[in-house]
Amino acid sequence: MRTIYLDHAATSFPKPPAVGKRMQEYVETVGATVNRSSYGAAQEAGMVALRLRQRLGALFSFPDPAHVVLTPGNTWGLNMLLHGALRPGDHCLVSAMEHNAVMRPLQQMSQHGVRFERVPCDAEGCLDLRALERMLRPDTRLVLLCHASNVSGTVQDAERAGQVCAAHGVPFALDAAQTAGHLPIDFGRLGLAALSVPGHKGLMGPQGIGALILRPDFAAALEPFVSGGTGSASDSEEQPSYMPDRFESGTPNVPGIYGWEAALEYLQGVTVETVAAHDRVLAEQFLDGLQRVPGVVLYGPRTAAGRVGVFSLDFPGKDNAEAAYRLECEYGILTRCGLHCAPSAHKTLGTFPRGSVRLSFGWFTTEEEVGRALEAIAAVSAG
Ligand SMILES: Cc1ncc(COP(=O)(O)O)c(C=O)c1O
Structure with a gap:
């Protein structure tokens, strides 16, 4: 895998x-x-x-x-x-x-x-x-x-x-x-x-x-x-x-x-401008795809404007740590789960102490990888 x-x-x-x-x-x-x-x-x-x-x-x-x-x-x-x-x-x-x-x-x-x-x-x-x-x-x-x-x-x-x-x-x-x-x-x-x-x-x-x-x-x-x-x-x-x-x-x-x-x-x-444009394309793809995944909650801005490619998700009714573990073991998707060294931010977002599963994209992330992550999130959320 x-x-x-x-x-x-x-x-x-x-x-x-x-x-x-x-x-x-x-x-x-x-x-x-x-x-x-x-x-x-x-x-x-x-x-x-x-x-x-x-x-x-x-x-x-x-x-x-x-x-x-x-x-x-x-x-x-x-x-x-x-x-x-x-x-x-x-x-x-x-x-x-x-x-x-x-x-x-x-x-x-x-x-x-x-x-x-x-x-x-x-x-x-x-x-x-x-x-x-x-x-x-x-x-x-x-x-x-x-x-x-x-x-x-x-x-x-x-x-x-x-x-x-x-x-x-x-x-x-x-x-x-x-x-x-x-x-x-x-x-x-x-x-x-x-x-x-x-x-x-x-x-x-x-x-x-x-x-x-x-x-x-x-x-x-x-x-x-x-x-x-x-x-x-x-x-x-x-x-x-x-x-x-x-x-x-x-x-x-x-x-x-x-x-x-x-x-x-x-x-x-x-150029940073090119990286920013790439980040934006991936953010739009991810946000758009996430709308079609029932049962997963996104915290933070719902548009690609006013954000970078860092996304915190909650899998209600599930253990987020288990969701992250399944993303890795069953789909090869590496994320970070928990409070991300930022308890104050989680208190502000209303995600403390439960935390979130965080996915974050970079210059070498591809649209195909974001697509695979969306499929995996949908499968973990449904299963
Ligand atoms: C917003 C923010 N500030 C500070 C830090 C600390 O940076 P470092 O661990 O590279 O020293 C991080 C690391 O994740 C961060 O995301």
Whole structure:
């Protein structure tokens, strides 16, 4: 039985062939680290890291590669942002649809005097922009939104949210885990102070690497969450003030840098616009097909507009875990079942604590695979 991978919201698979190839080449023939030594191989690795920053800058219409900070992943980037920006007594607004990569640090920080509130979202996960404006306070130091939900695929109107924040002089940040590589994102147009992205989802790179892109004035006020050796200013025990070294302590994930750079070269050839159009075709096909499957409930937006290709389903009267198990064992369809590290989103959608069976599509998902998934869902629902 052929396996159909529909878990791209967790991590994209397969990767463009160049990703593994470049990582292997690096490990077997380059080996040097970045920003430490000055021999040829180390210079080459440094150039690949620079190209990666430049590609990320180009992707998000962000002009300054020095402010593209490479992180060990999106959860790290979000922690760097929250811990670096918020002090005891500060107030932070997030949406009611956040992932635990945001909620757990905030819960932890609330033990030490940071206050946070959730801006309500409707039953499809869509942010109440009026409430956002109402809930801003003089001590609000950050608004951080999940750009698209990893549960329902709901995309927030980040441009309008950015305008609200700008009108009140509050830094605005996005967790673009589910949109980076799937939808065009223009850093300046969204009025962002910070953008955190993982390498391994829509940006098609390996796990263990991500980026935190920082507006220069915001970066200047941000405290490093991790400090240590940077390979620069080694005469000093103080953390460098210049970018990106200020936020990049420790030996980086160089195989990841090579792999991600290759992934972005591929993605730039394809273009994000083409990926977005592909996602939309698949979403329309899936939503249309689902209407003809009785007994399965879809949570989140029912149209392809205002969403990414992440779909949460419920099989009423059945155990969702068993439904996911049957999808795999009987039809080869790989999904994710449960609460997807986002209890707040499930509470908003009314699916807590039952959770959902999540199907998520990527660049390499085909219409034929979506068709097979629909047939399998219908069979599991009926049987
Ligand atoms: C919306 C959202 N935010 C944050 C994360 C955390 O990303 P990572 O696990 O790559 O660090 C995820 C991962 O699924 C996510 O979907």
